[in-house]
Amino acid sequence: MASHILITGHKGMLGNELFSFAENSGMQVSGMDLPEHDITKRDETSAVIKKAQPDIIIHAAAFTAVDKCESEADTAYRVNANGTQNVCLAAKELSIPIVYFSTDYIFDGEKKEPYDEDDAPNPQSVYGKSKYEGEEFVRELCPKHYIARISWLCGHGGQNFVETILKLAADKDEINVVADQRGSPTFVTDLVPEVYRLIESESYGIYHITNQGYTTWYDFAKKIVELAGLKMRVTPCKTEDFPRPAPRPKNSRLSHRLYDETIGNKMPTWEEGLQRYLKK
Numbered sequence: 680m681a682s683h684i685l686i687t688g689h690k691g692m693l694g695n696e697l698f699s700f701a702e703n704s705g706m707q708v709s710g711m712d713l714p715e716h717d718i719t720k721r722d723e724t725s726a727v728i729k730k731a732q733p734d735i736i737i738h739a740a741a742f743t744a745v746d747k748c749e750s751e752a753d754t755a756y757r758v759n760a761n762g763t764q765n766v767c768l769a770a771k772e773l774s775i776p777i778v779y780f781s782t783d784y785i786f787d788g789e790k791k792e793p794y795d796e797d798d799a800p801n802p803q804s805v806y807g808k809s810k811y812e813g814e815e816f817v818r819e820l821c822p823k824h825y826i827a828r829i830s831w832l833c834g835h836g837g838q839n840f841v842e843t844i845l846k847l848a849a850d851k852d853e854i855n856v857v858a859d860q861r862g863s864p865t866f867v868t869d870l871v872p873e874v875y876r877l878i879e880s881e882s883y884g885i886y887h888i889t890n891q892g893y894t895t896w897y898d899f900a901k902k903i904v905e906l907a908g909l910k911m912r913v914t915p916c917k918t919e920d921f922p923r924p925a926p927r928p929k930n931s932r933l934s935h936r937l938y939d940e941t942i943g944n945k946m947p948t949w950e951e952g953l954q955r956y957l958k959k
């Protein structure tokens with residue numbers, strides 16, 4: 680395992696858990712996040728990374744507010760595409776590997792089956808397009824790369840669907856939740872050990888990594904309410920009934936067969952991930 684890891688976005692939902700896991704496992708770990716370090720500043724990013732001399736970069740920094748990306752497209756591209764380019768250039772100078780997190784939003788959601796790693800991307804939102812440009816910089820600049828495509832990320836201390844439902848239940852008796860978008864939740868505490876396992880394997884490439892099993896936002900919401908012992912009624916609705924600035928893929932299902940076969944370790948089901956999340 681790499682002895683010194685540098686994590687960008689280490690204060691975020693995923694980065695924070697990646698950082699704690701590395702620290703608790705006795706690895707040397709450095710972080711880069713706002714406001715101290717801004718990955719959109721190329722020279723500064725290069726200088727900070729060169730000074731730290733890490734053995735690997737885990738790049739979790741991103742502009743992740745999907746709807747805001749539509750109205751703040753310049754920022755989305757500056758952070759998710761050019762910021763990633765800056766981090767990759769530094770990794771290239773040091774000839775070290777990089778881990779990049781991508782998303783189900785790089786697909787248009789029209790496929791009838793779960794998406795494989797080699798399916799053609801066709802992002803429909805600014806967030807998806809900017810993250811896909813980030814992927815392209817990673818592939819172009821860093822031959823030793825891991826691109827982990829994840830979906831519906833849920834971690835403590837972050838803004839995520841579980842927290843949204845729990846908050847709504849505090850003052851609502853009933854909510855409508857879209858039932859025609861399908862995907863897989865990815866629980867941060869299940870994902871993080873897999874990221875380090877992947878690094879240890881040195882099996883570079885693109886992987887879809889999510890919890891096992893697929894669901895809809897509606898069924899996910901119902902399960903949260905049930906497991907948390909709440910009374911709120913959850914009613915199914917259609918995507919059209921709940922318009923949002925950024926289009927969402929109807930099919931966000933990512934097939935993780937390649938990851939399971941390469942690493943030989945299956946992620947827990949999303950229901951198990953949820954149960955553990957709610958207990959913490």
Ligand SMILES: NC(=O)c1ccc[n+]([C@@H]2O[C@H](COP(=O)([O-])OP(=O)(O)OC[C@H]3O[C@@H](n4cnc5c(N)ncnc54)[C@H](OP(=O)(O)O)[C@@H]3O)[C@@H](O)[C@H]2O)c1
Binds near residue numbers: 687693713716
């Ligand atoms: N959340 C999901 O559902 C989801 C799904 C698929 C893929 N992903 C990907 O997974 C990764 C982690 O997501 P997350 O949900 O953990 O994100 P997050 O909680 O928003 O964390 C991202 C971190 O990056 C920081 N950051 C933003 N712009 C920066 C800049 N210019 N320079 C340095 N740091 C900057 C953020 O700081 P501020 O908070 O101050 O802006 C934040 O601390 C991202 O690559 C994301 O695209 C997420």
